[in-house]
Every structure is written in structure tokens, then in C-alpha cells.
Amino acid sequence: MTETAKSFAFSPSEVSGFHERGFAGPFTLYDAEEMKRQCNRLRLDLSDRRYAIYENEGAVSGVTNISNYDRHLDIEFLAQHIIRPEIVDRVASILGPDVLCWRTEPFAKYPGDEGTDWHQADTFENASGSPQIVWPKHESFGGTLTAWTAFTDATIDTACLRFMPGTHRTMFYDESKGMHYAPDTINRVVKGGQKSGFFGYDYRELQIDPDWKPDDSNSVSMEMKAGEFILFWSTLMHASHPHRGATKSWRLGYAARYVPTCVHVYPDTEVITEYGGSINLERYGAVLVSGKNDYSYNRLVTKTTRGFVFHPR
Numbered sequence: 126m127t128e129t130a131k132s133f134a135f136s137p138s139e140v141s142g143f144h145e146r147g148f149a150g151p152f153t154l155y156d157a158e159e160m161k162r163q164c165n166r167l168r169l170d171l172s173d174r175r176y177a178i179y180e181n182e183g184a185v186s187g188v189t190n191i192s193n194y195d196r197h198l199d200i201e202f203l204a205q206h207i208i209r210p211e212i213v214d215r216v217a218s219i220l221g222p223d224v225l226c227w228r229t230e231p232f233a234k235y236p237g238d239e240g241t242d243w244h245q246a247d248t249f250e251n252a253s254g255s256p257q258i259v260w261p262k263h264e265s266f267g268g269t270l271t272a273w274t275a276f277t278d279a280t281i282d283t284a285c286l287r288f289m290p291g292t293h294r295t296m297f298y299d300e301s302k303g304m305h306y307a308p309d310t311i312n313r314v315v316k317g318g319q320k321s322g323f324f325g326y327d328y329r330e331l332q333i334d335p336d337w338k339p340d341d342s343n344s345v346s347m348e349m350k351a352g353e354f355i356l357f358w359s360t361l362m363h364a365s366h367p368h369r370g371a372t373k374s375w376r377l378g379y380a381a382r383y384v385p386t387c388v389h390v391y392p393d394t395e396v397i398t399e400y401g402g403s404i405n406l407e408r409y410g411a412v413l414v415s416g417k418n419d420y421s422y423n424r425l426v427t428k429t430t431r432g433f434v435f436h437p438r
Contacts, residue, residue, distance in 0.1 A: 135218035147293035150355035160352035223416035234284035236370035239320035242328040252399035274354035289362035298331040
């Protein structure tokens, strides 16, 4: 008799709580020792770009590098990470059975690094200037469901995430306004008494009301142990503390972003330019992590024993 695989799907009450708060977790994904081993290896793998799908074009040293988007397409540990049932079962509880992972990206903070501005993301055109995900008009949702995993311990002192519960229902920013890229401002701008920025941008430029200021009096700091992950809507107001430098340890988080298969990913887009660099989507493909795909407009890849196979639209 075959043992039934364990399901990590949310209960109806957990789904309701998620929709009320805009986030859920943290949940344990890896034990501490396994995460430490994987993170040590991952540090080397991320620096090895022989099989990365994006060229390192025009990137500025020392800032978030878009050429490290989607490393799950060339690093086996990350390829397995995005399909872990602990993540996918919970994601499907929210999005429905047919789900794509359309992007992943690492977020590193080193001692002395600034915090990340309060921000929301719906279409993800904030830096690139073009919508990167578009939901069908009849859908009431927007944005993406992010599974953010702490690959190292994340504390207030080492730049853990911050959330404003319940803010995912209202957009306070207009991503179509665009932001001015100024890498020389990184780690040099003080907001609310601490260094804060958005990887070379100032997210305040997107405010719908220029006189509005985020009220973080009810914000929560999401301290997490290495190997834990949290789920949240990208439209939830979120930020991070600065890395205060009390420890020499870096903080590494890994964001995997999920949408239903009905969402159009990178519509009419062949090249993304943001954060001081450009990447060509010629070899890009989203990964079907749950259910089936009944839509023809997205580029997909299929995992095989020899890696991923790209399927043009």
C-alpha cells in the first residue's frame, strides 16, 4: 500500500486569516544544519555564472543584480526549492490549483547595508517601466504571492522583513510613474532615522499622494530562523530593517514568486532594464509547479534530468 503524501494545504480558516492579514507564517522548510550546508554551497553556486540564463550586462557592482534573477533555472537546489510541497501546497490554497513560478531572486544584506523602503508591487513595472505581470481584467487580485525563505537567520539587527498587516488591499503607489535610478545614493540616505532605500531607487517617487507618509506604528518585524519561509502578497506594504552590523554575518533571503497560470507574464517584453543592468528574456521560461496550463501566452520551461527545456510561445 502506497503511503499518501502529506499535504501542507491551508485550512479554510488559515486561508481567511491570510486574506485578512496579507501574509502567513513563518513555516519550517529546512532544518538549521541542512540550511547551513546548502547556503554555504549556494554562495559558490551563485557566483558561478557558466549556466545562468542571463548575461551580466551593464550591472553595477555592489547592488541588487538582475542577472541573478531566476537562478532556479541553473542551480539544482533552487530548482527543487521552488517545487517543495511545503510551499506549493500552501500557495495553491490561495491561488488555485494551476500555478506558475515566474521569478526567483536572492536578497542579500551585509553589515552596514541600508534597510529597504516600504513598498508594494502589483505589476512590477516600478523600475523597468513595463508591466511584468498582468492579471485578467475580471480577476479581483493583483500582484504575486511571494514565498520568502530565510537562508540565514534574519533578525531585527540583521535586516529582517517588516510588514504592515492588512495593507495589501489598497495601493499607495503608482508603479507606472517610474523611478530615477541613482546608485550613488545607496547607503547614504536617511529616512525615519535610519538608512533606507530601494537598491538605488527612492520608492517615495511612486507615491500617489506625494504628501502621504507610511504609518508603520502597527508594523511587525518578521524575525525568522534559517530554513523558515513566509508567504505574502506583493501588494502588502513591506520593507526591511537595515543590517546594523552588530554581527559580521550576512543575511540571505530568497524570494520565489507565484501566480495563477491565467496571469500574463512579461507581456510584449523581450528585454528588462532595471537596477543599472539589462537582461534578455530569450532563454526565460516560467515553471508550472502545480496543476495544468491552459493558456498559450506564457513562455514555459519543463524540468528534465538534464535541467530545463525551454518551450517558446
